[in-house]
Amino acid sequence: MAVYNQQDKKFVGTYGGTFSSTNGRHFATYEFNNFDSTLVGKSVSGTSTMQNGKWQTTGLGKNGTATETLEKINEQATDSPLAGTWRITSRERDGQMSTMQPSPRKTLKVLSDTRFQWIAFNSETGEFSGTGGGTYTADNGKYIEHIELFSRDASRVGMQLTFNYEVKDGKWHHTGQSSTGNKVNEVWERISK
Template sequence: MQQATELEGAWRTTDGQGNEVVMLVQDGFMTFARFNQQNKQFLGTTGGTYTLSNGRFEFKYEFNTIDSTQVGTSTSANYRLKKDQWILSRDGLTDTWNRINESNSNSPLAGTWRITGRERDGQMNTMRPGPRKTLKVLSGTRFQWIAFNSETGQFSGTGGGTYTAENGKYTENIEFFSRDSSRVGMSLSFNFEVKDGNWHHSGQSSTGAPVNEIWSRISKD
């Protein structure tokens, strides 16, 4: 458990073409997003649950935009932590991830959240757990939302970047967006409150539509 806690947060590396790859780890769930912010290119994402045991890292895919046939399968690697580096080794290949410094963050929203309520026509509708999921994974300073079906492998969309959550105001600064690259560089602000362990999120979407949602930590499922 202590090892899993040590991994929580945000990590960064680059691929062979110099594109940024950001990994977020919270509540036993992790996401990987590859993108080029300067060119407003979203290049792919994958994510799922993980376990650690005796220097071994095992990851189970819940979504994968590059190869959806991997959804439901698992992969494993040896790992070690060295200061602010996480080193993964498998089949003679080594990946080194560098921790993103979030020491100044005290975000009340760090965690992995699942949407459980959405207002429509003036009424809050409860959304029951199932294979279709919309999640938000937040480290101390970074976020990624993902919509997918963990049974069929269908992927609906994602976006992410940095965020702040202070004095009841939650602001996202978008660095990648799978559906519409013109959103990259935008900032969106919402009202937020954590009440009874749930995240109440309200305001207006980028299209001006009203938003009123409830999100719950997956660790409570």
């Protein structure tokens, strides 16, 4: 979940983690929550209903007890090859690819068919390092992001970034330039669809 005001380029906050839903009940464990880091690692449960295109939940929210009503964003189905949750596993630094070993400090990228959010956090300490997101397209080896939220620098909101991408052997190879103009060469591994 990300809360932001795109027009004013204002990031409010974000939280998330693992989630499952069965027979109108949901179960979630916070992996990050910059509203309240004391919730990181805690599990919550509540009710979950879908009516008239709106999803109402109890027991989640920024404080773990809220009732929220969410309306699904109409996405034009694209069957994106990148839809799912990815974890960065290596990055080029000083001309060398550096492997990132699994640890509580992680950077994830969560993509639907048309929207993305990356989150950097430590699920052990509750430290939140940053997030960004918006809409994207992935077609013919080009991955294009349209930034709608950025927690560390509001001036990035509205930018469009174009990268080259290739998925091979279950890994997403991602190259181009960051919003600061620095070279990007990363490898991500899918952790869920």
